[in-house]
Amino acid sequence: MSGYRRYWDEEIETMPRDQLREFQLTKMKEMVELTYKKSPYYKGLFDEAGVKPVHLAHLEDIKKFPTIDKKVLRSRQQAAPDFGDLLCAPEEEFVFLSASSGSTGVPTASPFTGPDFEDFQDCQARFFWSSGMRPTDRYCHALNFTLFVGGPDVIGAMKVGALTIWGGSIPSERLLSILKTWKATITWTTPSYAWFLGETARENGIDPAKEFSIKKIFVAGEPGGSIPETRDNIQKLWGADVYDYFGLSDIFGACAAMCEAKEGLHWAEDHIFTEVVDPDTGEEVPEGERGELILTSLKKVARPLIRFRTGDIVSYTTEPCDCGRTHLRLHGIHGRLDDMMIIKGVNVFPSDIETIVRNNSNLTGEYACVITEKKHMAVLTVEIEKAEGFQGDADGLAEQIQTECQKIIGIRPVVKLLEAKTLTRATHKAMRVRDERKKP
Numbered sequence: 001m002s003g004y005r006r007y008w009d010e011e012i013e014t015m016p017r018d019q020l021r022e023f024q025l026t027k028m029k030e031m032v033e034l035t036y037k038k039s040p041y042y043k044g045l046f047d048e049a050g051v052k053p054v055h056l057a058h059l060e061d062i063k064k065f066p067t068i069d070k071k072v073l074r075s076r077q078q079a080a081p082d083f084g085d086l087l088c089a090p091e092e093e094f095v096f097l098s099a100s101s102g103s104t105g106v107p108t109a110s111p112f113t114g115p116d117f118e119d120f121q122d123c124q125a126r127f128f129w130s131s132g133m134r135p136t137d138r139y140c141h142a143l144n145f146t147l148f149v150g151g152p153d154v155i156g157a158m159k160v161g162a163l164t165i166w167g168g169s170i171p172s173e174r175l176l177s178i179l180k181t182w183k184a185t186i187t188w189t190t191p192s193y194a195w196f197l198g199e200t201a202r203e204n205g206i207d208p209a210k211e212f213s214i215k216k217i218f219v220a221g222e223p224g225g226s227i228p229e230t231r232d233n234i235q236k237l238w239g240a241d242v243y244d245y246f247g248l249s250d251i252f253g254a255c256a257a258m259c260e261a262k263e264g265l266h267w268a269e270d271h272i273f274t275e276v277v278d279p280d281t282g283e284e285v286p287e288g289e290r291g292e293l294i295l296t297s298l299k300k301v302a303r304p305l306i307r308f309r310t311g312d313i314v315s316y317t318t319e320p321c322d323c324g325r326t327h328l329r330l331h332g333i334h335g336r337l338d339d340m341m342i343i344k345g346v347n348v349f350p351s352d353i354e355t356i357v358r359n360n361s362n363l364t365g366e367y368a369c370v371i372t373e374k375k376h377m378a379v380l381t382v383e384i385e386k387a388e389g390f391q392g393d394a395d396g397l398a399e400q401i402q403t404e405c406q407k408i409i410g411i412r413p414v415v416k417l418l419e420a421k422t423l424t425r426a427t428h429k430a431m432r433v434r435d436e437r438k439k440p
């Protein structure tokens with residue numbers, strides 16, 4: 001890759017951390033003032049909590065402000081149609097709208113002004129560049145274009161100068177044909193779909209590692225991209241490097257991405273301020289420990305988010321990275337708070353199970369977690385599949401998985417061993433948890 005510059009935006013990406021925090025504070029003050037002045041909702045919320053923009057003297061002071069969440073966005077959209085009353089720019093300045101359907105029906109709109117959209121795409125270009133995308137690449141964007149905030153990320157790749165192929169979400173055979181015909185070097189999907197797509201190719205007698213030109217796969221939407229076992233499996237299947245990305249429908253298609261050092265996902269700290277807190281107490285957790293991610297947008301003005309609870313469980317580090325970028329790195333997304341299972345008092349995420357299941361060559365790697373109830377206690381059953389052609393001791397295999405769960409997670413689940421290809425394969429995000437307990 002010689003001849004090309006090392007960073008997309010060297011000044012911002014390698015800014016010393018104390019300087020970066022100064023930058024964040026300036027932006028945060030502007031943003032809090034703007035929301036107080038322009039948004040009736042934020043004004044009411046801050047007044048009720050007894051806080052005003054003047055109370056923000058240091059970054060830590062943001063903790064004095066109340067949090068909001070997805071429910072607030074949804075309910076404000078209903079209370080103040082069409083886009084809610086968190087807006088801080090007039091509609092005539094809006095140029096783009098993404099929306100998240102969520103699991104509960106009505107899509108929640110996330111508008112962008114022209115400059116918001118420009119910032120968004122510059123940020124995506126920065127991430128692509130940091131993962132090694134260059135103008136010599138052919139990038140097939142295989143994410144959904146309909147209302148999905150990840151759709152327009154393809155424009156970030158155009159900014160990089162790559163040849164972009166606007167694949168979208170299309171049937172697997174067609175996507176495979178596009179990737180093969182035009183020798184795409186990079187693509188982006190969910191981890192479970194990257195796996196499924198590779199398996200589909202194999203079933204059609206094509207070895208993805210040999211007969212495609214894919215060198216890098218960007219993945220997002222599920223924890224798999226930061227689970228080494230899952231990443232290794234996809235890498236072997238495709239003979240490609242897998243980079244984990246993290247996006248949020250209410251902000252950007254990607255808010256954090258892996259650089260070529262692949263030791264965590266750099267956050268775009270100049271665009272979004274992050275806090276990681278204990279979801280029960282709201283207290284900040286130390287670096288390296290798991291907590292819920294809370295975000296404050298620093299630049300996006302169409303609908304700023306102040307202390308937005310994401311429901312995503314993450315951990316992070318501010319240690320220097322080999323790549324020279326200074327922005328904090330997420331160790332990965334451990335899971336959604338909604339997917340967290342509490343089994344005998346232990347917090348268990350599907351990603352914990354995935355680490356174990358994907359590391360065993362006697363299994364296909366597919367799995368599902370089923371929660372039932374016995375004597376008012378939650379019982380976890382892990383459904384897994386024997387690898388094709390497995391002839392060994394099935395009881396021994398189940399026992400081995402139970403023991404590993406005990407060792408790594410601290411609980412001993414029921415293990416149900418199924419034949420290969422029994423579980424449903426995901427073409428988008430995989431549903432890993434089935435809660436079969438009776439709802440009160």
Ligand SMILES: [Zn+2]
Pocket residue numbers: 259260261262266321322323324325
């Ligand atoms: Zn790095």
